[in-house]
Amino acid sequence: MDETIKTYKGKPAGQRRLTDGSPVVKWILIVICLIFLSTFLLLPLINVFAQAFSKGIGLYFKSLALPESISAIKMTLIVAAIAVPLNVLFGIAAAWAIAKFRFPGKAILLTFIDLPFSISPVVAGLMYVLLYGLQGDLGQWLDEHDIQIIFNLPGMVLVTIFVTFPFVARELIPIMQSVGVEQEHASLTLGASGWQTFWYVTLPSVKWGLLYGIILCNARAMGEFGAVSVVSGHITGRTDTMPLMVEKYYNDFNTVGAFSLSSLLALLALITLFIKTWLEWRQYRIEKKAQKVIMQ
Amino acid sequence: MFKRKNPLPGFGLSLGFTMMYLTVIVLLPLCVLVFKTFEMSWEEFWRWTINERAIAAYKLTFGASFCAALLNSVFGILTAWVLVRYDFPGKRLIDALVDFPFALPTAVAGLTLAELFSANGWIGRMLEPMGIQAVYSQLGVIIALTFVGMPFVIRTLQPVIGSLDLEIEEAAAILGASRTRTFFSVILPMLLPTIITGFALAFARAIGEYGSIVFISGNIPYKTEIAPVLIVMRLEEYNYVGATAIALVLLVVSFSLLALINWLQSWSERFLE
Numbered sequence: 031m032d033e034t035i036k037t038y039k040g041k042p043a044g045q046r047r048l049t050d051g052s053p054v055v056k057w058i059l060i061v062i063c064l065i066f067l068s069t070f071l072l073l074p075l076i077n078v079f080a081q082a083f084s085k086g087i088g089l090y091f092k093s094l095a096l097p098e099s100i101s102a103i104k105m106t107l108i109v110a111a112i113a114v115p116l117n118v119l120f121g122i123a124a125a126w127a128i129a130k131f132r133f134p135g136k137a138i139l140l141t142f143i144d145l146p147f148s149i150s151p152v153v154a155g156l157m158y159v160l161l162y163g164l165q166g167d168l169g170q171w172l173d174e175h176d177i178q179i180i181f182n183l184p185g186m187v188l189v190t191i192f193v194t195f196p197f198v199a200r201e202l203i204p205i206m207q208s209v210g211v212e213q214e215h216a217s218l219t220l221g222a223s224g225w226q227t228f229w230y231v232t233l234p235s236v237k238w239g240l241l242y243g244i245i246l247c248n249a250r251a252m253g254e255f256g257a258v259s260v261v262s263g264h265i266t267g268r269t270d271t272m273p274l275m276v277e278k279y280y281n282d283f284n285t286v287g288a289f290s291l292s293s294l295l296a297l298l299a300l301i302t303l304f305i306k307t308w309l310e311w312r313q314y315r316i317e318k319k320a321q322k323v324i325m326q
Numbered sequence: 327m328f329k330r331k332n333p334l335p336g337f338g339l340s341l342g343f344t345m346m347y348l349t350v351i352v353l354l355p356l357c358v359l360v361f362k363t364f365e366m367s368w369e370e371f372w373r374w375t376i377n378e379r380a381i382a383a384y385k386l387t388f389g390a391s392f393c394a395a396l397l398n399s400v401f402g403i404l405t406a407w408v409l410v411r412y413d414f415p416g417k418r419l420i421d422a423l424v425d426f427p428f429a430l431p432t433a434v435a436g437l438t439l440a441e442l443f444s445a446n447g448w449i450g451r452m453l454e455p456m457g458i459q460a461v462y463s464q465l466g467v468i469i470a471l472t473f474v475g476m477p478f479v480i481r482t483l484q485p486v487i488g489s490l491d492l493e494i495e496e497a498a499a500i501l502g503a504s505r506t507r508t509f510f511s512v513i514l515p516m517l518l519p520t521i522i523t524g525f526a527l528a529f530a531r532a533i534g535e536y537g538s539i540v541f542i543s544g545n546i547p548y549k550t551e552i553a554p555v556l557i558v559m560r561l562e563e564y565n566y567v568g569a570t571a572i573a574l575v576l577l578v579v580s581f582s583l584l585a586l587i588n589w590l591q592s593w594s595e596r597f598l599e
Binding site (some may be wrong): 069132152160 | 329332333334335336339340343344347348351353354355356358362365407408409412414420422423424425426427428429430431432433435436437438440441442447449460472473474499505511527530535536540542554555561566569570572576577580582584
């Protein structure tokens with residue numbers, strides 16, 4: 031299309047086009063955009079690290095080494111280490127069923143998978159309190175058998191699974207759909223078993239999408255606040271994750287404590303963003319290459 | 327296409343696991359919340375959903391979410407336009423950074439925004455002489471919600487602006503329209519369905535937000551208390567009935583918005599074709 035415009039106007043590329051507009055307007059718009067983004071994105075990010083190191087690097091590490099901080103970091107890692115693999119398993123199973131087979135009710139199933147994204151984290155936490163808490167029948171029964179879910183690790187893992195539920199499935203379903211089933215059929219025809227086909231054909235074809243889903247799922251799992259806050263019971267040293275400990279430090283006016291833990295979470299966000307951007311850039315390059323091949 | 331048996335294995339296993347997992351994690355807790363509401367009498371339900379404190383909380387939740395989504399729409403159009411149409415140094419970095427609010431835990435967002443806009447924070451210091459109190463106020467709620475909802479409008483608009491047909495704009499220019507006029511009477515109407523979709527996404531996200539607000543709003547009843555915070559307050563009073571009633575109101579609003587967004591998305595896709 032670009033080609034036709036150029037010949038139509040008989041001008042080489044690089045010259046001004048009718049749609050370019052005035053350069054003054056362009057730079058005014060760029061500057062407004064940059065001011066908005068620096069106020070709302072860049073400054074908050076820089077501020078996290080500035081506040082964390084505001085009383086010196088010594089106090090920063092001292093705050094991170096506090097027993098409360100250490101146990102919060104441990105808790106966050108444990109919760110994510112259980113919740114993320116389970117959601118990966120679910121994501122792969124759901125994508126396999128939805129992308130490779132035809133069955134009635136698929137659209138409804140897809141809607142249900144997306145549901146947790148539209149539910150407030152606090153409401154999600156409340157649902158689990160109602161289901162497993164001591165005021166309910168199931169909670170009473172569990173209590174008689176010495177199983178405690180609410181105000182304990184299992185509850186925190188469950189709500190984390192809930193809020194990060196759609197990430198992997200959502201990422202995998204469209205990719206598996208676009209890959210199609212021909213390769214799997216070929217593999218099966220050549221005598222591979224179902225599992226072999228899955229491991230050596232299906233999984234490699236979606237591995238980058240899977241990685242994308244996992245890092246997003248993990249970032250949310252480690253950073254979840256509202257839902258975990260409702261079910262954790264806030265027992266310091268036992269059921270406080272990093273975001274919950276941040277709130278506690280903040281309420282105790284321990285600025286460096288709050289910001290030092292926050293700096294780790296912000297770092298996690300930056301790494302997530304970096305991997306995400308890299309994966310998208312990779313995808314973009316592959317598509318560009320494919321386009322070139324088609325053009326030739 | 328003729329009918330034949332799909333030779334791929336694992337349909338029963340994968341669908342069975344999917345359904346079981348979905349039921350245990352999502353459907354069962356959801357049903358418990360709905361059943362719990364049915365156990366209430368009407369009088370009880372109204373007492374907890376329609377009272378002065380709850381109404382003040384709804385007003386703030388919806389009002390602030392609306393303001394934040396509006397702010398995000400205006401700056402989202404601008405940012406998406408700048409990122410798609412113009413080249414400038416650092417553009418790719420900025421483009422990557424737009425997703426930052428998605429990646430940053432909301433508690434960290436709330437903490438750093440509360441610090442930044444407080445009287446001795448970098449931005450609050452400039453606002454204070456003007457008499458603007460940005461933390462522990464309703465403005466603080468809007469600020470936090472603007473942060474968490476920022477990527478939606480930008481990310482929904484970017485591909486659409488990228489796919490706009492330049493020839494239409496050229497036609498407008500040849501016919502003598504100024505760039506401003508072209509933008510407002512040719513481009514903007516074409517983008518409108520997408521902008522509304524982005525607005526709805528940002529609004530829906532803002533309705534349920536909790537983490538960032540807790541830090542910046544001060545949670546003052548009747549003044550800066552949002553609906554999710556009120557649910558937590560009721561829970562802390564062990565008032566499960568009160569918490570459930572308000573949660574149901576939020577849930578109904580969220581699901582209505584979800585349906586609306588699905589409809590909007592299919593509408594804007596049809597519109598663009």
